[in-house]
Amino acid sequence: MLRPLLPLLMLSALAQADEPLRIERLQRCEDLLSERQVFCAGTRGLAAGEVKVLLGGKALPASALRRDGDRLRLDLDARPSAPLWIEQGERRSNPVWLSMAGSHVLAAKPNEVAKNMDGLTTYVDLVSLIIEERFDGRKEAERLAQKYGAKVVGAIAPLNTYQLRLPAADLVQRDALVLRLGSEVSVDAVVVEESAAESSEAGAATEQKPDKDEWAANRFLDAVNYYQRRVPAKQAPIQATPIRIGIIERDVDFDAADFSSYLAPCDPQRRTCLYARDADKPDGHGSTVAGILAASWNQGGNTGFLSGLDGASRGFEVIVERNSDAGITANVAASVNLVEDGARVINWSWGIHRVGAKNVDGDEVDSLIRSGLAMGGYEELLEEFFLWLRKEHPDVVVVNSAGNGSSFSSTDEYRLPSSFVTDQLLVIGGHQRSERDDVAVDDPAYVVKRASSNVDMRVDITAAACTHASTLRADEVGEVHCGTSYATPMVSGVVAAMLSLNPSLAPAQLRMLLRRSAMTIGGNYDFEPMDADDLTAPILPSERNYELRNKDVGRSARLDMQKALDLAVQSRDRVR
Numbered sequence: 001m002l003r004p005l006l007p008l009l010m011l012s013a014l015a016q017a018d019e020p021l022r023i024e025r026l027q028r029c030e031d032l033l034s035e036r037q038v039f040c041a042g043t044r045g046l047a048a049g050e051v052k053v054l055l056g057g058k059a060l061p062a063s064a065l066r067r068d069g070d071r072l073r074l075d076l077d078a079r080p081s082a083p084l085w086i087e088q089g090e091r092r093s094n095p096v097w098l099s100m101a102g103s104h105v106l107a108a109k110p111n112e113v114a115k116n117m118d119g120l121t122t123y124v125d126l127v128s129l130i131i132e133e134r135f136d137g138r139k140e141a142e143r144l145a146q147k148y149g150a151k152v153v154g155a156i157a158p159l160n161t162y163q164l165r166l167p168a169a170d171l172v173q174r175d176a177l178v179l180r181l182g183s184e185v186s187v188d189a190v191v192v193e194e195s196a197a198e199s200s201e202a203g204a205a206t207e208q209k210p211d212k213d214e215w216a217a218n219r220f221l222d223a224v225n226y227y228q229r230r231v232p233a234k235q236a237p238i239q240a241t242p243i244r245i246g247i248i249e250r251d252v253d254f255d256a257a258d259f260s261s262y263l264a265p266c267d268p269q270r271r272t273c274l275y276a277r278d279a280d281k282p283d284g285h286g287s288t289v290a291g292i293l294a295a296s297w298n299q300g301g302n303t304g305f306l307s308g309l310d311g312a313s314r315g316f317e318v319i320v321e322r323n324s325d326a327g328i329t330a331n332v333a334a335s336v337n338l339v340e341d342g343a344r345v346i347n348w349s350w351g352i353h354r355v356g357a358k359n360v361d362g363d364e365v366d367s368l369i370r371s372g373l374a375m376g377g378y379e380e381l382l383e384e385f386f387l388w389l390r391k392e393h394p395d396v397v398v399v400n401s402a403g404n405g406s407s408f409s410s411t412d413e414y415r416l417p418s419s420f421v422t423d424q425l426l427v428i429g430g431h432q433r434s435e436r437d438d439v440a441v442d443d444p445a446y447v448v449k450r451a452s453s454n455v456d457m458r459v460d461i462t463a464a465a466c467t468h469a470s471t472l473r474a475d476e477v478g479e480v481h482c483g484t485s486y487a488t489p490m491v492s493g494v495v496a497a498m499l500s501l502n503p504s505l506a507p508a509q510l511r512m513l514l515r516r517s518a519m520t521i522g523g524n525y526d527f528e529p530m531d532a533d534d535l536t537a538p539i540l541p542s543e544r545n546y547e548l549r550n551k552d553v554g555r556s557a558r559l560d561m562q563k564a565l566d567l568a569v570q571s572r573d574r575v576r
Helices: 005-018 137-147 171-182 214-218 220-230 285-294 327-340 372-392 484-501 507-517 561-574
Strands: 022-028 037-044 052-055 065-068 071-076 082-088 096-098 113-115 121-131 151-156 161-165 187-194 243-247 272-275 316-320 345-348 352-354 397-401 425-433 447-449 461-464 466-468 480-482 519-521 556-558
Touching: 022 082, 022 096, 037 082, 052 071, 121 137, 121 151, 121 171, 121 372, 137 151, 137 161, 151 327, 171 187, 187 327, 187 372, 214 220, 214 425, 214 461, 214 466, 220 484, 220 561, 243 285, 243 327, 243 484, 272 285, 285 316, 285 466, 285 484, 327 345, 327 372, 345 484, 352 372, 397 484, 425 484, 425 507, 447 461, 447 519, 461 484, 484 507, 484 561, 507 561
Parallel strands: 243 316, 243 345, 272 316, 345 397, 397 425, 425 461, 461 556
Antiparallel strands: 022 037, 037 071, 052 082, 065 071, 082 096, 113 121, 121 161, 121 187, 151 161, 425 447, 466 480, 519 556
């Protein structure tokens, strides 16, 4: 009776062996506070038999690995953060960044969330405490947990922030405990998590999605050509510096032609390398954001800016990392880990609005909104993050999307994180090509403001908001996606390239060079723009060699990738 089944079983095993090998999940599990870190990896395509797990190119010992079907458990002692991948026979998985930095938080399960009075999904029994800096955060969190019958389950230790699981069965009990915890002398703020933050920041579906070459408005190809020629120039060649970039996104589809080349071994000292969990579709938010930086040339329908610099650069490491599904708290935890792992640039293509935020027309913003309770906690958490950056990592720059609510980016009661005023945060708006074909690329009329893009003085610069999504088939052009989410990595890529040319540039100097090199968009309003037409902070005379009558003064700033790189080269001697 069993004999007829044998051919079917053999065919099934062969089919599994031919299936691509992928890592779809990787995050801390079990005790998140233990010094010995345990990671759980969820895989696809793992066949029966021996599996090799490599961290930083070195195979982990069998004693550190335990397998349960498609799930791998990795028990690691202290070691450096590094890319991790698995091999089985001739097959090799996508590389994923494994951070040993230690900041991790738990995400709520479906039965651990509820709808609040604003109709938003919120965590019932998981909150985070920001402990006053004069206290030992771990000890104080443990004391408070014991006092209130809670348990410490996660931590962002550099920010003195600890996650507690409360003895709460509903929101009434949770809010009562939050009120009591918030009144403790040692507690700076309580962070209440509301729904996930991975929602796309793309513009409204009714907005026009142009099919022209949007990146020409930022001199994308000119910048690639300049870098490729200037770095190895015979006269005064430049020794480029490897740069690490952190992208706060969920995953990337390595089955897409744009990313399939990253399945092969990659030397980060010689070319662009990409590390990410594998996605199940090529046109997701993470794939599109990462593709603007790292899509392979001559593979799919896209061309990544940093991958276009291969051969001249000393390499870029693009790390797509999200920590867990715990919303904004996880975004911050992942950012802390990436900074501690050496990332100089952090890309935040996300943001949130407070319930009741108004757009430029006076209507309420209806996407990516959070309650006042949640916004208060997030604001304190982000403030701690930027204070920590300023103190411990002053050379790191965060590049953040302005948002797509047709609203304002600068008021902290309405929008986070873009409202923070710090040299280490660049805020990016979005533009698209105008209908005019009779003007030069540097003419302000070459582009128009994206109707959905958030605006005002806090926006530092705009970039092309529309790009093509990746596809599974090679050389196929994907659907157009638009939003400030996609303008942001354009600037992140340029900033990373500038740092590779001059790693001594500080965040304030990077902003200065981006603004000095910028082209313009919009009219000249003599510093008093009307009807929310101030897409960015107006260009000042000091940003145009103090020429009071310069035609750019008073206009909004638009990214010029080629000129920004040129100024970065000049800064090697002039800006210190």
